[in-house]
Amino acid sequence: MAKKEKRYSAGQTANSIVTEFVEAQRKTAKGQRLEMLQRDLSGTIKLLTDLLLPVFGSLEGFQLEYEIVGANGFKIYADVYYEPLGLVFECDGYVVHAELITRDRFSLERMRMRTFTLGGYAYFPFSWDELDKKPEMCRRAVYEVLGKRGRGGSGLQRLDVYERELLRVAANSKMFTPKHVRDWLDIKHRKARELIQSMKQSQLIVRVGGSEHRDYGYAIGEKGKELLSRR
Template structure:
């Protein structure tokens, strides 16, 4: 099934289930930016629209309806995806709208929704970046489709640790995080270097590796 066929079925199915303003909002709100996100980012990564809800209604703290661009509801997790254009969400936004948007995101977080925002310019011009970031987000909530060894799980955790620290890793960082000895941490880091996931950083004499930098290929490992 092509994207256009799957998308038409997806929207028709949700439209048939709705009435009143919820249906009207779907017909009015699901336009170019939202379709571009599905075409350029979601479809290449997922290949289906399972558990995805367009123009998803949530009541805010004032009991007023708010329609998110998309909600992904696979069961126990609740993710909201917003596509934000510069003009609408930055250039033309006044102070009150800005406050309301921040308050809404905080309220959604309190209601156990996780809000993920993508810039329209990235979706249009840099979809590969959006796909990589979305893959990282979704990988936290779904098991792999292939058997995963304990070594692979550990390597992904090392990558997450490096991303969180926003700096190069020392063997000591890995030792503390996994509660393992120094030799085991060094072997793990060197194995990841051999796979191209990390790059060694040498000391002044360049005789001894002192740190490990995250390689670009590591992001695609998820």
């Protein structure tokens, strides 16, 4: 049975959002960057669709084929760059990087990694198989780096990655429901329910409305607000 695609605002799907984003990136690109964007972007598209859009909720702040100039003046291009936190994401298949790689290509890849490090970028490579078979593990890794690279104060570091990310995405919402939690974090009903119950018990979130046996919605509690305010 085909997997039902997640819906975003205005009836958009992940595929339509990513398609529009890629086309917009191509329209503003020039020279070698445009050439890079005209090539096969299947790995980049999978990275955006299956990992980055579900975690971030939008593609604002991202750039494709971001140009970086190394110390020797040599230009390299990062597949996906998240400018607010200096994160570089890439996705490659096994065949490209293991079976058919040449010595020169292997050396070039090592040089690219050094350039990312020397430039202060955090480099996060993922394989196609990881994204395809273990998407939740990949998303957890991204949630971890979001907490460590500034999207939350030091007090948030002690929380579970899902607790931390829920506080972050719900910060501007007066109220949210279990459906919001499932959509924001791209998790199943059971996981969302367990997360909500755990955060209620720790007073990170509080119930809003409802009855004795059923909650209507939730909001960030005073304890959660205090953690978010620590910078």
